[in-house]
Amino acid sequence: MLHVDSTQTVPRTLPRIAETEYRERVAGLQRAMDIERLDALVLTSEDHFQYFTGFHSPTWLNLTRPRFCIIPCKSDPIIIIPSNNAFIARQTSWISDVRTWVSPCPSDEGVTLVADAIRAAATTFRRVGAELGPESRLTMPVADFLRLGTSIAPVSIVDGFSTLIAPRMVKSEAEVKRMRTIAEIASLAFERLGANMRTGETEAQIAQRLRVDILRHGAQDVPYMTGSSARGGYPSVNSGLSERVVRPGDMLTLATGSVYDGYFCCFNRNYYFGRPPDALRRRHELLWDATEDALDFAGPGIRASEVWRTLRARLQSERAGGHLRQGRSGHGVGLRLCEPPSISASDDTVLMPGMVITLEPSIAFEGSGSESFLLHEEDVLITDRGCETLTRRASRELTLID
Amino acid sequence: MLHVDSTQTVPRTLPRIAETEYRERVAGLQRAMDIERLDALVLTSEDHFQYFTGFHSPTWLNLTRPRFCIIPCKSDPIIIIPSNNAFIARQTSWISDVRTWVSPCPSDEGVTLVADAIRAAATTFRRVGAELGPESRLTMPVADFLRLGTSIAPVSIVDGFSTLIAPRMVKSEAEVKRMRTIAEIASLAFERLGANMRTGETEAQIAQRLRVDILRHGAQDVPYMTGSSARGGYPSVNSGLSERVVRPGDMLTLATGSVYDGYFCCFNRNYYFGRPPDALRRRHELLWDATEDALDFAGPGIRASEVWRTLRARLQSERAGGHLRQGRSGHGVGLRLCEPPSISASDDTVLMPGMVITLEPSIAFEGSGSESFLLHEEDVLITDRGCETLTRRASRELTLID
Numbered sequence: 016m017l018h019v020d021s022t023q024t025v026p027r028t029l030p031r032i033a034e035t036e037y038r039e040r041v042a043g044l045q046r047a048m049d050i051e052r053l054d055a056l057v058l059t060s061e062d063h064f065q066y067f068t069g070f071h072s073p074t075w076l077n078l079t080r081p082r083f084c085i086i087p088c089k090s091d092p093i094i095i096i097p098s099n100n101a102f103i104a105r106q107t108s109w110i111s112d113v114r115t116w117v118s119p120c121p122s123d124e125g126v127t128l129v130a131d132a133i134r135a136a137a138t139t140f141r142r143v144g145a146e147l148g149p150e151s152r153l154t155m156p157v158a159d160f161l162r163l164g165t166s167i168a169p170v171s172i173v174d175g176f177s178t179l180i181a182p183r184m185v186k187s188e189a190e191v192k193r194m195r196t197i198a199e200i201a202s203l204a205f206e207r208l209g210a211n212m213r214t215g216e217t218e219a220q221i222a223q224r225l226r227v228d229i230l231r232h233g234a235q236d237v238p239y240m241t242g243s244s245a246r247g248g249y250p251s252v253n254s255g256l257s258e259r260v261v262r263p264g265d266m267l268t269l270a271t272g273s274v275y276d277g278y279f280c281c282f283n284r285n286y287y288f289g290r291p292p293d294a295l296r297r298r299h300e301l302l303w304d305a306t307e308d309a310l311d312f313a314g315p316g317i318r319a320s321e322v323w324r325t326l327r328a329r330l331q332s333e334r335a336g337g338h339l340r341q342g343r344s345g346h347g348v349g350l351r352l353c354e355p356p357s358i359s360a361s362d363d364t365v366l367m368p369g370m371v372i373t374l375e376p377s378i379a380f381e382g383s384g385s386e387s388f389l390l391h392e393e394d395v396l397i398t399d400r401g402c403e404t405l406t407r408r409a410s411r412e413l414t415l416i417d
Numbered sequence: 418m419l420h421v422d423s424t425q426t427v428p429r430t431l432p433r434i435a436e437t438e439y440r441e442r443v444a445g446l447q448r449a450m451d452i453e454r455l456d457a458l459v460l461t462s463e464d465h466f467q468y469f470t471g472f473h474s475p476t477w478l479n480l481t482r483p484r485f486c487i488i489p490c491k492s493d494p495i496i497i498i499p500s501n502n503a504f505i506a507r508q509t510s511w512i513s514d515v516r517t518w519v520s521p522c523p524s525d526e527g528v529t530l531v532a533d534a535i536r537a538a539a540t541t542f543r544r545v546g547a548e549l550g551p552e553s554r555l556t557m558p559v560a561d562f563l564r565l566g567t568s569i570a571p572v573s574i575v576d577g578f579s580t581l582i583a584p585r586m587v588k589s590e591a592e593v594k595r596m597r598t599i600a601e602i603a604s605l606a607f608e609r610l611g612a613n614m615r616t617g618e619t620e621a622q623i624a625q626r627l628r629v630d631i632l633r634h635g636a637q638d639v640p641y642m643t644g645s646s647a648r649g650g651y652p653s654v655n656s657g658l659s660e661r662v663v664r665p666g667d668m669l670t671l672a673t674g675s676v677y678d679g680y681f682c683c684f685n686r687n688y689y690f691g692r693p694p695d696a697l698r699r700r701h702e703l704l705w706d707a708t709e710d711a712l713d714f715a716g717p718g719i720r721a722s723e724v725w726r727t728l729r730a731r732l733q734s735e736r737a738g739g740h741l742r743q744g745r746s747g748h749g750v751g752l753r754l755c756e757p758p759s760i761s762a763s764d765d766t767v768l769m770p771g772m773v774i775t776l777e778p779s780i781a782f783e784g785s786g787s788e789s790f791l792l793h794e795e796d797v798l799i800t801d802r803g804c805e806t807l808t809r810r811a812s813r814e815l816t817l818i819d
Contacts, residue, residue: 028660073641074655076674077755079552079748099744102645102653117743119759121551147560149523150481157559158549158576174560223632230629235621238640239475243504251504253476258430272478341519342501346481353479357521 029196029276032069032189034109040067040182041092047178048088048144054137056144056175057129058084059154062350063146063179065277068094070108080118081155083129084110087136095128126159130166137170144175150355151176180355184347185369190278191396194349194371195405197234197275198282198394202407204228205269205284209414214263214288218244218256222269229273239272239352242283247295248380248387252283263289268390272352281348281373282392282406288416295389297335298378299413302391305329305376310393314401319356319364319372326358326376337378340388345373348394370397371405431598431678434471434591436511442469442584443494449580450490450546456539458546458577459531460486461556464752465548465581467679470496472510482520483557485531486512489538497530528561532568539572546577552757553578582757586749587771592680593798596751596773597807599636599677600684600796604809606630607671607686611816616665616690620646620658624671631675641674641754644685649697650782650789654685665691670792674754683750683775684794684808690818697791699737700780701815704793707731707778712795716803721758721766721774728760728778739780742790747775750796772799773807 044067048056058064059082061075068084083095094110097118104113114128133143145160146153153160164172186194208225226237243251244259244267252270261267270283285299305326312325326344345358348371356364358372366372377390394405446469450458460466461484463477470486477484485497496512499520506515516530539545547562548555555562566574588596610627628639645653646661646669654672663669672685687701707728714727728746747760750773758766760774768774779792796807
């Protein structure tokens with residue numbers, strides 16, 4: 016299928032997402048709730064809040080105070096938040112029914128207000144959904160959640176996470192613009208970094224320069240910055256950067272989840288300091304070729320598991336002196352760094368236009384001492400006819416630093 | 418009691434926290450578990466992991482894969498993590514018993530391994546503690562937690578959050594060094610910002626300049642940056658910065674939770690653009706005076722609620738044309754932006770040397786249109802004889818921007 020690079024310059028200030036779009040998101044959720052016989056969904060986590068209500072602020076880092084949104088099947092959503100969050104709701108959310116309590120109040124941290132709202136909504140099916148299932152994080156104290164469950168009986172609480180996350184897999188035009196923006200900002204920063212790196216710096220110094228560059232070029236935050244370095248291949252792509260000094264003969268990888276208006280990119284880039292052994296060059300090209308196979312193949316109607324098998328087929332047939340590791344080779348990305356689907360053997364999600372996934376084939380091999388590996392990741396938008404990279408496609412040749 | 422400013426220059430690279438210190442933390446926890454009749458504690462959240470095991474990495478942003486640490490009452494801790502987190506454990510943790518599974522695996526995302534470890538430990542009291550109570554966040558899917566509870570019966574799971582958080586309130590010398598470092602970096606950046614601001618910029622532009630400056634001067638991350646601006650007083654101190662252009666006659670507040678080696682500072686600074694009305698100057702001085710009262714008063718043996726009453730007494734007696742809002746006026750800070758205790762009417766925690774709290778008195782008043790307020794926050798270390806500000810004490814006079 017067709018895939019193109021998206022290298023156009025992107026504007027840094029995008030219009031706010033329209034209230035009509037939020038209302039459509041809620042209406043779609045309400046249709047799903049009706050089918051699944053749920054009277055309401057209870058939301059507590061930052062990304063669900065932003066997706067359905069617009070409410071967002073760094074105040075989520077404050078764990079003293081929980082926040083709740085009740086989306087009834089038949090009526091408008093209700094936000095239940097600490098009183099000192101009310102301005103945030105006025106500033107960022109389209110929801111008009113905002114109820115507050117003075118927090119901290121450990122004896123009743125919003126629970127009574129939430130129970131009242133659930134009771135008023137749960138009159139048909141006597142079932143409400145909450146964030147309980149795989150990949151979910153209930154963002155309130157569990158003791159309060161259990162107390163809530165008791166106080167609303169006979170209404171029962173079931174898992175609603177899959178219902179909440181399913182519509183989010185397909186991004187709207189406004190969401191894609193945000194993801195294109197952040198992928199491009201980070202891609203260009205990685206390219207500049209390649210031109211400005213030298214041995215003798217620590218991993219942490221190099222990474223901090225990249226972080227600052229991404230921020231200065233329009234990212235709103237860089238919450239995720241990971242990677243590692245070692246001679247001939249690196250040990251990890253998800254660890255924090257260390258005080259290790261990068262030397263000639265080292266491979267360095269850096270990965271970032273940078274953010275624009277809440278939306279993440281998630282990808283890495285690889286750098287070699289000096290003249291690499293042929294085996295290492297071949298491995299990098301193999302990962303690039305496997306990605307190219309998947310980009311040619313991926314598109315609407317294709318399953319996530321089939322994309323995984325396409326990546327795997329190339330790696331398995333050529334190997335380049337490496338071996339394959341278990342696990343997935345990509346994932347959804349959006350208001351979370353990692354969200355469904357998984358690009359894995361067992362995830363049969365059918366790709367649809369508007370989905371954004373990462374492709375991240377990797378290959379492991381014996382390095383200097385312990386096991387090393389290489390990983391190569393791109394962010395990919397599924398389009399009507401195929402797919403498109405949101406990241407600026409890395410070069411097939413390993414990037415060399417003099 | 419005695420309080421002093423800490424304005425010395427701080428080094429940017431601190432030695433790692435020693436294994437002996439981690440072992441002491443675990444030993445203290447095990448003594449508390451014995452008293453509370455707990456066979457083990459189950460940890461799932463980032464800050465508890467770092468505090469007791471050293472394990473840390475930005476990979477916590479990936480919500481697909483949970484992580485577990487079991488601390489038995491009578492034996493060494495066990496880390497149970499996805500296989501692609503094993504390097505992070507080797508790199509950052511002193512724990513040798515590291516068990517892994519290949520994730521994602523939604524049908525058994527570590528639950529069997531955790532259940533096995535709990536069963537092996539829970540032979541005396543048949544009770545284990547987990548992060549369930551006020552201010553806790555269980556960092557795994559709740560459906561898996563409920564399944565875990567069933568599979569380990571008759572062993573019961575009770576709240577262990579207060580047991581986990583209590584020892585963390587008193588910071589060690591190594592922790593205080595980190596908190597002093599980040600408070601100083603951010604304080605100096607706020608001071609430089611005051612000298613380099615002008616009207617005509619947006620809130621977001623000003624805040625981003627501050628963020629970059631903090632990073633360039635040695636912070637490892639700036640995950641929390643909030644504030645707002647308005648004519649004569651601001652509406653919020655915990656909202657995200659907006660595209661509002663700052664004009665003459667505006668008050669602007671910026672608050673940051675910046676991070677060094679996982680440890681937060683948490684404070685704000687206030688700026689007025691132009692020549693402020695006398696009432697506004699007086700309100701700022703009143704908040705500063707109230708803080709001064711609390712700094713004179715706070716020290717070992719004093720209760721959090723008494724500090725709250727001290728702040729409140731000054732605000733209540735002078736008012737300066739404002740009125741008081743409900744809620745707390747400060748909180749603990751450490752590996753979390755906000756942690757116990759609360760500086761509030763109902764929190765009777767006795768302050769001890771090594772505790773770090775914020776003092777944040779505020780006063781509300783009628784501004785241009787809706788309600789405005791002013792808030793002033795400092796980070797404070799309780800010492801043997803009194804207390805000490807870790808932040809560079811703000812000036813009593815409101816900072817004016819030409």
